[in-house]
Amino acid sequence: HVQLVESGGGSVQAGGSLRLSCEDTRDTRGYQHIMAWFRQGPGEEREGVAAIIFDGDSTEYADSVKGRFTISQDKGRKAIYLHMEHLNHEDTAMYYCAATRASPFAWSQWRSVRTYDVWGQGTQVTVS
Numbered sequence: 001h002v003q004l005v006e007s008g009g010g011s012v013q014a015g016g017s018l019r020l021s022c023e024d025t026r027d028t029r030g031y032q033h034i035m036a037w038f039r040q041g042p043g044e045e046r047e048g049v050a051a052i053i054f055d056g057d058s059t060e061y062a063d064s065v066k067g068r069f070t071i072s073q074d075k076g077r078k079a080i081y082l083h084m085e086h087l088n089h090e091d092t093a094m095y096y097c098a099a100t101r102a103s104p105f106a107w108s109q110w111r112s113v114r115t116y117d118v119w120g121q122g123t124q125v126t127v128s
Contacts, residue, residue: 002121
């Protein structure tokens with residue numbers, strides 16, 4: 001079954017805002033995990049956008065979205081969110097949620113797709 005479920009994508013005008021959601025349906029009690037947002041635009045490689053240590057206090061952002069995007073968590077719902085503002089055409093992409101068990105090494109490699117064990121199916125964001 002699908003373990004990470006993204007939602008919230010859609011079409012928005014340039015300069016607009018959008019919030020993406022990712023629900024983790026797994027039983028992760030007893031350990032911390034890293035959750036992250038990646039995106040893949042047309043003809044581009046999958047790129048790390050933001051990451052958070054779930055139930056922790058650390059976040060990371062790609063330079064291209066720093067100051068515009070905010071990653072947050074809802075511990076009770078086991079969900080993460082990506083609040084996106086000042087969207088532009090370069091933000092058009094399929095956005096994916098990913099997760100892995102937290103470790104110092106994994107956190108240092110948060111930008112790499114190879115860090116993550118579990119992926120969602122993606123939600124499309126189109127900026128016109």
